[in-house]
Structure formats: structure tokens, C-alpha cells
Amino acid sequence: MIKLNCQKNEFLLNRLIDGELSSDDSRDVSEHIKNCAVCRQQAVQMQQLSDHLSLLTFPEPNRDFFQSTLSVYRARIIKTTLLEWWCGLGIGLRAATCCIVILGFALGIYLGNIHDQYQQTHIYNPEDVYIAAFEPGEGALP
Ligand SMILES: [Zn+2]
Numbered sequence: 001m002i003k004l005n006c007q008k009n010e011f012l013l014n015r016l017i018d019g020e021l022s023s024d025d026s027r028d029v030s031e032h033i034k035n036c037a038v039c040r041q042q043a044v045q046m047q048q049l050s051d052h053l054s055l056l057t058f059p060e061p062n063r064d065f066f067q068s069t070l071s072v073y074r075a076r077i078i079k080t081t082l083l084e085w086w087c088g089l090g091i092g093l094r095a096a097t098c099c100i101v102i103l104g105f106a107l108g109i110y111l112g113n114i115h116d117q118y119q120q121t122h123i124y125n126p127e128d129v130y131i132a133a134f135e136p137g138e139g140a141l142p
Contacts (some may be wrong), residue, residue: 004032009039018049 004012009032015021016029033040089097 004028005040006036009033009036012041013039013043013046017046071087 005137009029012021012025012029016026021029033043087092
């Protein structure tokens with residue numbers, strides 16, 4: 001059994017009332033409460049508060065509330081323009097976006113050049129392609 005101080009007991013007492021303590025910890029808290037009048041008083045008050053809170057009922061919002069909230073939310077989403085999105089970004093995200101767009105263009109130009117070079121150096125005779133595709137064993141692509 002671990003001897004609890006009042007601060008540790010208070011932490012465990014909250015968990016005990018919420019039903020989250022192991023049996024060993026529950027026994028330690030009960031033992032401390034027996035010997036400490038301050039913590040015993042606190043335990044009684046916390047249990048009373050928990051009991052009162054459990055009696056509260058939470059009203060359900062009516063269906064009109066959901067519908068009006070949802071329609072306002074949808075209206076805000078639809079009205080968001082690209083300019084508003086851009087203005088909402090910080091300077092770091094704007095710089096990152098510009099870099100990504102520029103890199104995308106550069107990559108596109110690079111890949112386009114590679115494709116052009118490949119087409120210029122690899123010109124196939126349509127007859128060879130036909131033989132390779134439809135008459136196996138007769139030929140292969142150069
Ligand atoms: Zn105590």
C-alpha cells in the first residue's frame with residue numbers, strides 16, 4: 001500500500017468518483033480518507049457535486065436549429081472564393097504555394113523536352129511495329 005499525500009489523493013479522488021480507478025488505488029484513497037479530515041470533507045463535497053450533476057438533463061436542440069446552422073455553414077463554404085482563400089493564407093503558405101506552382105511549371109517543361117527528345121531519337125518503322133506486335137518471332141522493335 002502506498003501512503004498518499006493530500007495532493008495525490010485529490011487527483012485520485014477525482015478519478016475515483018468518475019469510476020476510473022483500479023481497486024488498489026481505490027483502497028489507497030479510502031485509507032487516506034479515513035485518516036485525513038480535510039480530504040474526507042473534500043470527498044463528501046465532490047460526491048455531492050457529482051450526484052447533483054448526474055441529475056441534470058441536457059435539452060436537445062430542436063430540428064430548426066440544426067437546419068439553420070447547417071444552411072449558414074453551407075452558405076459560408078460556397079461563398080469562399082479563391083481570393084478569400086489566398087488572403088487567408090499566411091506569408092509562409094503563400095510563398096510555399098508560389099514555389100510549388102513554379103516547380104510544377106518547371107517540371108512540366110522539363111518532361112515536355114524529354115518527351116520531344118525521345119520522339120526525335122526513336123522513330124519506328126510502322127512495318128517493324130506491326131511485325132513485333134502481331135507476328136511474334138518474326139521481328140522485334142529496334
Ligand atoms: Zn488528505
